[in-house]
Amino acid sequence: MSFSVDAVRAQFPILATSVHGKPLVYLDNGATTQKPQCVIDALNTYYSSQNSNVHRGAHYLSDVATAEFEGARQVVADFLNASREEILWTRGTTESINIVAQCYAREQLQTGDEILITAMEHHSNIVPWQLACERSGATLKVVPVHDDGSLDMEAYDALLSERTRIVAVVQVSNSLGTINPIAEIIAKAKAIGAVTLIDGAQAISHFPVDVQALDCDFYAFSGHKVFGPTGIGALYGKRALLEAMPPYQGGGEMIERVTFAASTWNELPYKFEAGTPNIGGAIGLGTAIRWLDNQDRVALEQHEASLLDYATERAGEIGGLRLIGTAPNKVAVLSFLLEGGHPNDVGQLLDQQGVAVRTGHHCTMPLMDRLGIPGTVRASLSVYNDKSDIDTLFNALNKVKTFL
Amino acid sequence: MSTSEPTAEAVFNNPFGTRITPDEVIDTISFFDDWEERYRYIIDLGKQLPEFPQSLKNEELLVRGCQSQVWLLAREDQPNSIVQLAVDSDALIVRGLAAIVLAAYNGKSSRDILAFDIEHYFDQIDLLKHLSPTRGNGLRSMVKKIQLHAENMSR
Ligand SMILES: Cc1ncc(COP(=O)(O)O)c(C=O)c1O
Numbered sequence: 292m293s294f295s296v297d298a299v300r301a302q303f304p305i306l307a308t309s310v311h312g313k314p315l316v317y318l319d320n321g322a323t324t325q326k327p328q329c330v331i332d333a334l335n336t337y338y339s340s341q342n343s344n345v346h347r348g349a350h351y352l353s354d355v356a357t358a359e360f361e362g363a364r365q366v367v368a369d370f371l372n373a374s375r376e377e378i379l380w381t382r383g384t385t386e387s388i389n390i391v392a393q394c395y396a397r398e399q400l401q402t403g404d405e406i407l408i409t410a411m412e413h414h415s416n417i418v419p420w421q422l423a424c425e426r427s428g429a430t431l432k433v434v435p436v437h438d439d440g441s442l443d444m445e446a447y448d449a450l451l452s453e454r455t456r457i458v459a460v461v462q463v464s465n466s467l468g469t470i471n472p473i474a475e476i477i478a479k480a481k482a483i484g485a486v487t488l489i490d491g492a493q494a495i496s497h498f499p500v501d502v503q504a505l506d507c508d509f510y511a512f513s514g515h516k517v518f519g520p521t522g523i524g525a526l527y528g529k530r531a532l533l534e535a536m537p538p539y540q541g542g543g544e545m546i547e548r549v550t551f552a553a554s555t556w557n558e559l560p561y562k563f564e565a566g567t568p569n570i571g572g573a574i575g576l577g578t579a580i581r582w583l584d585n586q587d588r589v590a591l592e593q594h595e596a597s598l599l600d601y602a603t604e605r606a607g608e609i610g611g612l613r614l615i616g617t618a619p620n621k622v623a624v625l626s627f628l629l630e631g632g633h634p635n636d637v638g639q640l641l642d643q644q645g646v647a648v649r650t651g652h653h654c655t656m657p658l659m660d661r662l663g664i665p666g667t668v669r670a671s672l673s674v675y676n677d678k679s680d681i682d683t684l685f686n687a688l689n690k691v692k693t694f695l
Numbered sequence: 696m697s698t699s700e701p702t703a704e705a706v707f708n709n710p711f712g713t714r715i716t717p718d719e720v721i722d723t724i725s726f727f728d729d730w731e732e733r734y735r736y737i738i739d740l741g742k743q744l745p746e747f748p749q750s751l752k753n754e755e756l757l758v759r760g761c762q763s764q765v766w767l768l769a770r771e772d773q774p775n776s777i778v779q780l781a782v783d784s785d786a787l788i789v790r791g792l793a794a795i796v797l798a799a800y801n802g803k804s805s806r807d808i809l810a811f812d813i814e815h816y817f818d819q820i821d822l823l824k825h826l827s828p829t830r831g832n833g834l835r836s837m838v839k840k841i842q843l844h845a846e847n848m849s850r
Contacts, residue, residue, distance in 0.1 A: 665764075694735065
């Protein structure tokens with residue numbers, strides 16, 4: 292397979308649009324990725340010719356919708372190397388983590404137990420555990436990060452103990468791009484009998500993930516960060532753990548039989564899917580993942596790596612630019628500060644030039660506190676970005692400097 | 696604290712509401728036809744606000760709802776019963792936008808402050824029309840804080 296970034300770009304209609312009269316340069320992929328035409332078409336097809344409620348049988352359309360919906364679940368399962376009963380549809384990473392925090396941590400943990408996270412977690416992988424700790428009496432422990440934004444693995448080893456019941460770690464930092472050594476983290480957690488959850492929100496679009504090879508207990512991600520729609524995501528959980536967990540919410544779909552005296556739960560994965568699910572979203576996500584799976588993933592990774600190298604090199608040529616997050620193992624994320632400018636100033640002045648970046652704390656306030664900064668400007672790249680996007684970014688930054 | 700820092704008195708020493716009026720701001724901004732000139736003008740306006748000493752950059756003076764930090768200080772000038780305002784921010788553009796708000800309110804009586812049609816003013820300034828809700832919220836909570844001061848003073 293030969294790789295052409297132009298051929299990839301051409302599949303994303305939004306990339307041909309303009310903002311403030313300038314061609315859009317979209318560098319906010321960490322917040323959400325754009326959608327290829329096939330995903331847009333899948334949503335359109337679903338709502339124009341397949342829309343129906345699922346698992347209710349009784350008529351043709353319902354059977355079509357159910358087949359598409361469950362087919363998408365199988366696509367996600369294959370993509371992660373899991374079985375379909377272990378893939379729960381959720382609203383996204385946040386809900387996936389909350390399910391584990393509420394239905395596992397809150398139920399199983401007690402005073403004296405510890406939950407271990409890292410200093411680079413997204414608020415979505417902090418707050419659910421804080422809530423679970425409040426209810427269960429468990430304690431939250433935090434693995435520190437080095438100044439370059441890499442995880443302090445010696446500290447991890449030291450913090451891991453027989454009190455550690457859950458290790459919940461981000462695979463790729465959304466603020467800095469750091470790739471954490473999760474295989475090692477999981478293996479060490481397993482060795483002391485802790486349950487592991489991986490926040491894969493920022494990893495899933497960048498490189499293949501195999502939950503069996505990793506041997507993690509839970510894996511969470513969001514559809515909208517992997518070229519799919521918003522409002523849909525998934526939680527992978529090992530069957531035995533999911534079987535033992537109580538349901539998350541009660542309602543339709545998740546029951547086997549209801550009487551006023553008691554109800555019994557449906558089998559996996561439906562036990563965790565109360566109410567009519569986001570059917571269109573799931574089908575869209577299945578389409579997105581099939582699209583990604585059909586690309587030459589090695590070529591995509593090489594492309595992103597070369598973009599990161601080029602961007603890092605250009606960043607070094609800009610006086611007053613300070614990179615935040617320089618870990619040796621990174622995805623294509625460039626977080627930085629520009630001397631004399633608040634991140635919001637830089638972001639607004641880039642926006643005027645058609646360049647979309649994110650500014651602020653990126654929902655990682657404790658990490659910003661640790662690094663002693665109010666926030667950063669973050670350019671996060673994806674497969675459809677090219678060298679000219681990076682040139683536009685840095686030309687625009689040179690112009691921003693004339694304002695500061 | 697270093698002795699060279701401006702005193703609480705000095706932070707009120709700005710030209711907004713006196714030398715720089717809302718009409719002047721509207722006229723100047725509508726005169727520019729490209730975004731660069733508009734933003735440079737707004738940032739320059741912000742530079743005419745004296746910086747707050749560290750002691751004033753406190754929780755009490757912080758305006759909630761801003762993406763960047765904004766501090767607002769208000770006092771009543773007793774004999775003439777006018778409201779004096781000072782504002783600072785850690786971001787250049789927000790500082791300039793805050794100066795634009797001060798052009799409308801600083802050195803006015805509380806009655807004039809409460810009577811001023813701020814939405815109409817914002818509508819006439821292109822940049823403010825297009826403020827995203829999050830950015831706009833910060834400015835609007837600054838306006839609310841000023842109006843609240845005016846209400847308390849007129850009581
Ligand atoms: C690392 C990480 N975890 C969790 C989330 C939350 O994802 P969502 O808002 O889609 O639930 C994000 C999104 O920004 C993220 O980057």
